[in-house]
Amino acid sequence: MTTIDTLIRGATLVDGTAEAARQADVTICEGRIGQIAAPFSVDAASAAAVVDAEGLILAPGFIDPHTHYDAQLFWDAHATPSSLHGVTTVIGGNCGFTIAPLGDAKDVDYIRKMLAKVEGMPLPALEAGLPWDWHGFGEYLSRFEGKIGVNAAFLVGHCALRRVVMGERAVGHEATDVEIEQMVALLHESIEGGGLGFSTSLSFTHTDWEGDPVPSRWASHKEVLALCRALREHEGTTLEFIIDGCLKGFTDEEIDLITEMSLTANRPANWNVLTVEARSPERVARQLELSDRAAERGARVVALTMPTIAGMCASFGTHSALHSIPGWSFVMSLPIPERIEKLRDPEIRRELDERARSKEAGVFAGLARWAGYRIGTTVSAQNEGLEGRLVRDIAAERGGSPFDTLLDIVIADELRTVLWPAQPGEDADSWALRKRTWEHPNVMLGGSDAGAHLDRMCGSTYPTSFLQDVLHGRQLVSLEDAVHMMTAVPAELFGLRERGIVAEGNHADLVLFDPEQIGSNENAFQRDLPGDSERLTAGSQGIRCVWVNGERSIVDGAPTGPCAGKILQPGRDTTTAPMKAR
Numbered sequence: 001m002t003t004i005d006t007l008i009r010g011a012t013l014v015d016g017t018a019e020a021a022r023q024a025d026v027t028i029c030e031g032r033i034g035q036i037a038a039p040f041s042v043d044a045a046s047a048a049a050v051v052d053a054e055g056l057i058l059a060p061g062f063i064d065p066h067t068h069y070d071a072q073l074f075w076d077a078h079a080t081p082s083s084l085h086g087v088t089t090v091i092g093g094n095c096g097f098t099i100a101p102l103g104d105a106k107d108v109d110y111i112r113k114m115l116a117k118v119e120g121m122p123l124p125a126l127e128a129g130l131p132w133d134w135h136g137f138g139e140y141l142s143r144f145e146g147k148i149g150v151n152a153a154f155l156v157g158h159c160a161l162r163r164v165v166m167g168e169r170a171v172g173h174e175a176t177d178v179e180i181e182q183m184v185a186l187l188h189e190s191i192e193g194g195g196l197g198f199s200t201s202l203s204f205t206h207t208d209w210e211g212d213p214v215p216s217r218w219a220s221h222k223e224v225l226a227l228c229r230a231l232r233e234h235e236g237t238t239l240e241f242i243i244d245g246c247l248k249g250f251t252d253e254e255i256d257l258i259t260e261m262s263l264t265a266n267r268p269a270n271w272n273v274l275t276v277e278a279r280s281p282e283r284v285a286r287q288l289e290l291s292d293r294a295a296e297r298g299a300r301v302v303a304l305t306m307p308t309i310a311g312m313c314a315s316f317g318t319h320s321a322l323h324s325i326p327g328w329s330f331v332m333s334l335p336i337p338e339r340i341e342k343l344r345d346p347e348i349r350r351e352l353d354e355r356a357r358s359k360e361a362g363v364f365a366g367l368a369r370w371a372g373y374r375i376g377t378t379v380s381a382q383n384e385g386l387e388g389r390l391v392r393d394i395a396a397e398r399g400g401s402p403f404d405t406l407l408d409i410v411i412a413d414e415l416r417t418v419l420w421p422a423q424p425g426e427d428a429d430s431w432a433l434r435k436r437t438w439e440h441p442n443v444m445l446g447g448s449d450a451g452a453h454l455d456r457m458c459g460s461t462y463p464t465s466f467l468q469d470v471l472h473g474r475q476l477v478s479l480e481d482a483v484h485m486m487t488a489v490p491a492e493l494f495g496l497r498e499r500g501i502v503a504e505g506n507h508a509d510l511v512l513f514d515p516e517q518i519g520s521n522e523n524a525f526q527r528d529l530p531g532d533s534e535r536l537t538a539g540s541q542g543i544r545c546v547w548v549n550g551e552r553s554i555v556d557g558a559p560t561g562p563c564a565g566k567i568l569q570p571g572r573d574t575t576t577a578p579m580k581a582r
Contacts, residue, residue, distance in 0.1 A: 138193020
């Protein structure tokens, strides 16, 4: 007789299939789901532990398809706050940025500084929190075995491949044929070591510590396609990218390239992130046209989109979304004293404002709603009393324009003011458009960037925030559909074996939550990173218990218990996903 490690009694089971919820007993045996039975039919005496789940929802653990926990897992085994919100599996190594493979000490220094710039990971935390003593991808992944509280899979980043093969030539030069061959060989080796696939960035937003385009942006199409082709030889691999059009709108040339990438790899490709607002439905339609045109040629391209609007702070001092506004670099790349002088200049102010509102700004144009900015933390006596206030109200009192008022405030703080831009797309029409977008066969929920941009955003709360909205807010979709979109759908895209659905024999990745209390706490800064660094984070509400591979990892919203997470490797833990959406 199989020993029952845990009996979850009388739960309302939402199993991830989108089928109607039902009450059931669920058992956990040796890390897997043992039995799904009629409620209160399993003898409690036969179980080592019993969880009374009456009135609670039991669902598959949520799968976050776009994270950057590559470094954080070294000092935070539970990948918080994602796990606090019911996430049991994370996909890392996105956007071409990974910390393996590594070459010499110069490569390590370059990679650390690049991540600090493009992904908002504090450099002191990266320096103090990791040993940086590995070379191959498999050697890197081996550091996590038995030491993490979530399941994690990592793609192999283009920037690291380029840096190892080309050294300092990775920035500023195209690769030779020999170097391309060496990169392909290194990618094969990295996948054989456990890498889930390949990721790259060709996006204008990604510049390194020196302000130069990151290594992957110097790659020819020939190089990119050669690396994509390598995936064909490895079962269960996948492809991820970011390109200018993800933010500006895809050109025909980009659509052709991305389609070729998917076809060459013979793998689905996904990108981050599709922003949806009713004020620009034509942009949303154009972004989805990529998936439709790719499908016509037999390729598959999946857009990630968030089901919630994650608050994001900004700063004129430290790197933030403001630094990515096209045409702003001539000011924002300057040292702070020179930057302040430029920001005092009325003509410079006028130019910055115009560029932020231009068509070229793309999705960054939403940042130009200066009147709606809320002032966060301030520093100077001159700004005393402004925290929490809206720029529009301050501008009205001072008799100036919102943009001038905003700049006057941040200059008084020597650019250290924390700003909270107005969140676009909160109107009913935008939410209706989002609902329609979610129905597209090649749109998937996700794009949290968890583990990155720690100084300005916390997107990892989306599972609980979305569930709160589904149960007590706009109720745009059913609970069953919401769970399906955060579990079975990403499991299918990444080919995760026996995960994403609560079914007998599947891995016991589960989340138990109170439907009346589910939600997220407010974002707040917390100084808990190595190097005495801080991050923006948020706890959850209503998460009673999370199991990872049958072991309790989160109880009442806090980490606990053993680290039962696994590094998910291609072929062993994944199968190749279909090239056609189901």
